Amino acid sequence: MVVSATHEAAPRDAGRLDTEFVIETVDLRMRYGAKDVLCGVDLRVKRGEVLALLGPNGAGKTSTIEILEGFRLRSAGEVKVLGIDPANGDEQWRSRIGIVLQSWRDHGTWQVRELLNHLGRYYAPYSTTDRVRPYRADELMELVGLTKQATARIGRLSGGQRRRLDVAVGIVGKPELLFLDEPTVGFDPQARQEFHELVHQLSGLGETSILLTTHDLAEAEKLSDRIVILAGGRIMADGTAAELGRQVAGQAEIKYSRNGQSHVDTADDATAFVRQLFAEHGDEIGDLEVHKPSLEDIYMTMVREFEAGQWTDTSTLPEVTQ
């Protein structure tokens, strides 16, 4: 089965980037040497939305997020983050975004409250009546579940507590937009579960749009309002988990035997196919099995093919062979 790329094309004319979106890219391109890593990415994230950028290793997720954060200069295309081109983002713009880095090792002898107060001071000049910055340290520690560790030395925190602190550091300035780049890589299942709960809590506050990258479909489904699948530097699919599921579950595989001989067919409407099969051949049919590929099937096939370097034309999702 082939599923065409489904993302809505963003307008390509310059100057039409819209501030309803906290992130908007038009024809974003990134090239390292002779290698094209992003090949025209049109991405939009609405205010308040949690978007998962999903893709296999090397798909271009980190490059995308680093361009959006203003840490990497794009090769071409238009980009607006909170209405500003990140390549020209000033301190005020930076104060409006939050970034959760992979665990950092500095400040080991500092206490948790002390660090949050210290970092929070940076954001105070950017406080507005709508958004009072920074978070008070006590409020923030309660939000991320570190109240009991307020006076603990950072070097003594457990792995899970460190991650909570990383999130606290990322959001201390009450960002309008939060970036989480592969936030649960290397986590055990419990730490992953706790982190997911924390992200749910943050998204429930509704004040912060979140862009997270992951190569884990289950994580993307669990955390986000919308999933964008990136591979080979292009957006392959874009929608809610349910929408993507419907898009990819188009063709079912039908296995059966007729007079003892095995058959395999595919059909868009499995029910109609089976009804017809029985109408025509009735008692001759046996061993009937119907399988609809799930989003997971499609995604895993895509990852395998992508990692095996089989994708030369990346304009469509791959065929699923089962």
Ligand SMILES: Nc1ncnc2c1ncn2[C@@H]1O[C@H](COP(=O)(O)OP(=O)(O)OP(=O)(O)O)[C@@H](O)[C@H]1O
């Ligand atoms: N500075 C660089 N110079 C050259 N190539 C790079 C550079 N940074 C990234 N790449 C290459 O660009 C491609 C995309 O990398 P990127 O890190 O953006 O992907 P990713 O989807 O985040 O992957 P992962 O999940 O492994 O982090 C990879 O093939 C990578 O090797």
